[in-house]
Amino acid sequence: MNLPERFLSHIKKDHLFSQKDKLLLAVSGGxxxxxxxxxxxxxxxxxxxAHCNFQLRGEESExxxxxxxxxxxKYGVEVxxxxxxxxxYASEKRISIQEAARELRYxxxxxxxxxxxxxxxxxxxxxxxxxxxxxxxxxxxxGLHGLTxxxxxxxxxxxxxxxxxxxxxxxxxxxxxxSFVEDSSNQSSKYTRNLFRNEIIPxxxxxxxxxxxxxxxxxxxxxxxxxxYQLGVNEIKKKLCKQKGNEIHIPVKQLMGYTNKALIYEIxxxxxxxxxxxxxxxKLATSDSGRYIDAxxxxxxxxxxxxxxxxxxxxxxxxxxxxxxxxxxxIQFSSGSLHFETLSTFNFxxxxxxxxxxxxxxxxxxxxxxxxxxxxxxxxxLGMKKKKKLSRFFIDQKLSKTDKExxxxxxxxxxxxxVVGHRIDDRFKITENTRQLLQITFQ
Numbered sequence: 299m300n301l302p303e304r305f306l307s308h309i310k311k312d313h314l315f316s317q318k319d320k321l322l323l324a325v326s327g328g329x330x331x332x333x334x335x336x337x338x339x340x341x342x343x344x345x346x347x348a349h350c351n352f353q354l355r356g357e358e359s360e361x362x363x364x365x366x367x368x369x370x371x372k373y374g375v376e377v378x379x380x381x382x383x384x385x386x387y388a389s390e391k392r393i394s395i396q397e398a399a400r401e402l403r404y405x406x407x408x409x410x411x412x413x414x415x416x417x418x419x420x421x422x423x424x425x426x427x428x429x430x431x432x433x434x435x436x437x438x439x440x441g442l443h444g445l446t447x448x449x450x451x452x453x454x455x456x457x458x459x460x461x462x463x464x465x466x467x468x469x470x471x472x473x474x475x476x477s478f479v480e481d482s483s484n485q486s487s488k489y490t491r492n493l494f495r496n497e498i499i500p501x502x503x504x505x506x507x508x509x510x511x512x513x514x515x516x517x518x519x520x521x522x523x524x525x526x527y528q529l530g531v532n533e534i535k536k537k538l539c540k541q542k543g544n545e546i547h548i549p550v551k552q553l554m555g556y557t558n559k560a561l562i563y564e565i566x567x568x569x570x571x572x573x574x575x576x577x578x579x580x581k582l583a584t585s586d587s588g589r590y591i592d593a594x595x596x597x598x599x600x601x602x603x604x605x606x607x608x609x610x611x612x613x614x615x616x617x618x619x620x621x622x623x624x625x626x627x628x629i630q631f632s633s634g635s636l637h638f639e640t641l642s643t644f645n646f647x648x649x650x651x652x653x654x655x656x657x658x659x660x661x662x663x664x665x666x667x668x669x670x671x672x673x674x675x676x677x678x679x680l681g682m683k684k685k686k687k688l689s690r691f692f693i694d695q696k697l698s699k700t701d702k703e704x705x706x707x708x709x710x711x712x713x714x715x716x717v718v719g720h721r722i723d724d725r726f727k728i729t730e731n732t733r734q735l736l737q738i739t740f741q
Contacts, residue, residue: 301337301462301466301470302337302340302341304461304462305337305341305458305459305462306341308458308461309458312450312451314418314450314451314456314458315343315417315418315456317342317343317344319343319344319416319417319418320344320345320346320415320416320417321338321343321344321345321346321416321417321418321419321420321456322345322346322347322348322407322410322411322415322416322418322419322420323335323338323345323346323347323348323420324348324350324403324407324419324420324421324422325347325348325349325366325369325422326349326350326362326366326422326481327349327362327365327366327369327478327479328422328478328479328480328481329467329468329471329476329478330422330423330424330459330464330467331422332369332471332476332477332478333422333459333467333470333471333476334420334422334458334459335347335369335373336470336471336474336476337458337459337470338420339373345375345416345420346375346376346377346378346415346416347366347369347370347373347375347376347377347378348377348378348379348380348406348407348410348419349362349363349366349367349377349378349379349380350379350380350382350399350402350403350406351363351379351380351381351382352382352384352399352402353381353382353383353384353385354384354385354395354399354483355481355482355483358481358482361479362479362481363379365478365479366379367379378410378415380406382399382402382403384398384399384402385398387401387402396489396490396491407419408454411454417454418454418455418456419454419455419456420455420456420457420458421455421456421457422457422459423448423457423459423460424459424460424462424463424464424467425459425460425461425462425463425464425510425514426463426464426495426510427448427460428447428448428460428513428514428517429447429499429509429510429513429514429517430491430494430495430499431447431448432444432445432446432447432513432516432517433494433498433499433513434490434491434494439573441560441563441573442520442523442524442527442560443524445516445517445520446517446520446521446524447460447517447520447521448460463510531561531564534556534561535564535565537552538552538553538565539565544610544611545608545609545610545611545700546569546608546609546610547606547607547608548565548606548607548608548609549605549606549607550583550602550605550606550607551605553565553583553607554580554583559576559577559580562576562579562580563576566579566600566609569593569597569598569609570593570594570595570597570598571591571593571594571598571600572593572594575591575593578591579591579600579607582600582602582607583602583607585602586602587602587603587604588601588602588603588698588699589601589602590602590699592612596612597611597612598610598611598612599611599612599699601698601699601700603698603699603700604696608698608699608700610699610700619667619668619669620667620668620669621665621666621667621668622636622638622664622665622666622667622668622708623664623665624664624665626638627639629668631668631706633704633706633718634740634741635740635741636668636718636738636739636740636741637738637739637741638736638737638738639736639737639738639739640659640734640735640736640737641734641735641737642733642734642735643728643732643733643734643735646728646735648728649737652719652720652721653719653739653740653741654737654738654739654740655708655715655716655718655722655737655738655740656722656727656728656735656736656737657715657716657722657726657727657728657735657736657737657738658726658727658728658729658732658735658736659732659733659734659735659736660732660733660734661725661726662710662715662726662736663710663711666708666709666710666715667708667709667710668706668707668708668709668718669706669707669709670705670706670707671688671702671705671706671707671717673689674687675687675688675689675707675714676688676714677691677707677713677714677715677717677721677723678723678724678725679691679721679723679724680721680722680723680724680727681724682724683724688705688707688714688717691717691720691721692705695720705717705718705719705720706718706719708738713725716738718740719740
């Protein structure tokens with residue numbers, strides 16, 4: 299079976315794409331991406347070309363762009379070219395040039411796909427790239443997934459050359475008299491991948507000549523092992539992780555009973571926590587209630603609340619300040635709605651629900667202010683003659699950090715008259731002298 303036939307067989311086996319799909323080929327002008335273009339042409343796929351000019355190699359970058367434009371003419375396909383100020387982007391983001399180039403190109407490719415100019419993005423990653431990635435991950439430090447190499451079809455990306463070696467691609471290019479350009483930076487070992495490609499793997503091959511084939515074989519084995527591993531992990535996660543609204547509640551004692559850091563990582567990594575934070579979670583297990591750690595991206599937080607870990611989304615502090623006028627019958631806000639009613643005390647039965655506040659109307663002066671509670675707030679809880687800070691009141695009520703973040707108050711003349719859904723202020727309670735009351739219902 300020749301290379302184009304194997305190419306087609308690989309695409310069908312992994313269900314990567316079909317003849318009906320419009321494909322976007324990421325083309326640098328190097329041999330790998332040029333071979334990808336030729337294979338797509340020979341096997342009858344419809345494609346367009348995208349080329350990134352990172353403007354890092356002066357005239358060589360311009361040469362590569364012009365080569366790719368000519369390549370598109372050869373195949374009679376559309377070419378999209380984007381110039382990037384990569385060095386400025388890397389400086390502003392405080393990341394490496396390699397990382398900056400990766401972010402820039404994949405963000406641009408995603409824009410093209412989202413604009414429906416193509417169905418899938420094809421990159422020319424091959425078996426040697428896969429072996430290098432696995433070796434790099436191993437020495438850098440990784441979980442099991444990092445040893446499974448480069449994924450073949452993540453999201454809208456497809457990598458149909460992963461099963462072919464670099465030598466096979468070079469041989470195909472020679473047989474088909476394909477011209478391509480060389481990136482001079484590939485010879486420099488100052489970049490991590492080039493160091494592995496040019497020095498480390500060749501050095502290892504002197505002891506183990508089949509190192510690339512062995513790494514490729516290990517990748518396949520690790521992929522099969524990961525399938526079994528995930529089956530076991532998913533069963534344990536079903537037992538431990540309880541969905542409550544938009545939060546995940548996990549019993550600390552049960553999780554720690556497994557004495558398995560890999561399990562902790564599998565649970566928390568889904569929410570953006572890093573492998574390095576596993577030890578922080580272990581330490582959190584013996585911490586006081588209310589302690590927490592945040593994910594690096596700032597989207598989620600793990601809170602220790604009594605005997606539970608709570609994984610909760612971090613909501614930005616809301617700056618809503620809602621004025622309530624005397625004429626208002628209801629108010630909508632992000633946590634629900636408030637409904638207002640003026641009642642006589644004749645035959646009135648005080649409600650038992652904390653979701654209903656009954657206040658003496660003679661002490662209420664409009665407008666009122668509905669807002670989020672803040673540090674330093676205090677009130678006189680119903681039944682008490684001394685003031686208490688809300689932060690202390692919440693501790694007494696055993697509220698979790700997540701619960702506290704959801705608390706709203708109604709304020710009048712800088713006095714809190716109701717901690718919504720929890721307790722009214724004693725100064726505004728109904729007494730035997732009350733003739734009319736304001737009833738507020740929280741839904």
